[in-house]
Amino acid sequence: AQKVTQAQTEISVVEKEDVTLDCVYETRDTTYYLFWYKQPPSGELVFLIRRNSFDEQNEISGRYSWNFQKSTSSFNFTITASQVVDSAVYFCALSEGDNAGGTSYGKLTFGQGTILTVHP
């Protein structure tokens, strides 16, 4: 069975600080997909990024960056120079690939979420 662990329940930083959100996953599949979603106070879920298990290149998008390491089963998310608008709950999620026998293909398993509060 797949599992996603976000050990940090809550993080509080001051604006302009860098912050890293940790995500550790477990899966027996060799092909899988990892996601990060953001849930602002308004409640909707906003897709941020998707990575394939065979692509370990780090990704940078503006102030956001992601570090994927298969050796440690981690997919960490860093916000550089945080802003108040970054305050939200961030979820890491895992989806198994299509060689999982079809029983779990496409189903997302979410971590518990990390509440990020950025103070002015």
Next chain:
Amino acid sequence: NAGVTQTPKFQVLKTGQSMTLQCAQDMNHNSMYWYRQDPGMGLRLIYYSASEGTTDKGEVPNGYNVSRLNKREFSLRLESAAPSQTSVYFCASSRLAGVTQYFGPGTRLTVL
């Protein structure tokens, strides 16, 4: 494009009442999903439909039924609501199973 829409946004039920949550997507996606979100537990999959005409149970299907009415619409029914079903319900869709899922705004359901 509206993306994924859900109705209603809020609902209060009494124990034993039934209701249907509606979900529709206009992105021509094949796969649709229902999740529930409870405090401290992230989102958990209730049911999903990999393609029109198919539905399968997720992690927490007990007490729910679903209908994939057509390619656009996927409804979730509570036949006899219980307080344990108080939650926020999210519908999602994806072009295919396994690719990025896009979520609706959610329905906040309270069962008294």
